[in-house]
């Protein structure tokens with residue numbers, strides 16, 4: 001598959017689509033290695049990842065369930081199931097984090113952009129290896145900081161859920177073609 005096909009084939013593949021097949025350590029290492037090649041301003045390499053499998057993954061899910069109950073002022077079995085099922089169905093969950101540079105140089109938007117580019121590299125690598133994945137940005141994400149004991153200037157931007165899947169993925173959809181989003185100035 002060439003790069004153009006790979007980009008078009010990349011899809012958000014959700015935990016309910018994952019099967020039980022494990023992601024191998026070599027596969028995970030290969031995917032994470034692509035993150036480090038993302039472009040970034042002033043060589044800050046601001047992407048940080050917390051990779052969770054097995055019990056650690058479920059511990060975080062339980063933590064989120066509790067935080068959500070505190071947030072909403074009461075436990076909810078619906079929310080519990082929604083949170084737990086995603087973590088249970090995923091073989092690996094990666095917390096996508098950012099290490100912001102002190103004094104806002106480069107500015108935060110540049111650091112977030114670099115992290116997003118790192119995640120896109122991982123997402124494309126997953127596509128090439130037939131591993132399903134997607135970036136989720138739940139509203140509770142800021143509450144996760146306590147779970148990881150993050151460094152000064154570090155915070156989480158979401159979860160990257162991962163799992164293998166059976167069958168073919170659906171074709172992607174976009175609301176409008178790229179032509180409608182470009183102004184050309186050619187003379």
Ligand SMILES: Cc1cc2nc3c(=O)[nH]c(=O)nc-3n(C[C@H](O)[C@H](O)[C@H](O)COP(=O)(O)O)c2cc1C
Pocket residue numbers: 010011012013134135136137138158172173
């Ligand atoms: C920064 C970011 C955050 C996202 N957060 C969510 C999310 O919280 N829930 C969700 O269902 N999808 C989320 N997505 C995935 C998008 O829904 C998905 O990329 C979009 O529907 C296009 O589908 P595709 O990835 O298959 O092309 C997120 C994507 C990005 C880039």
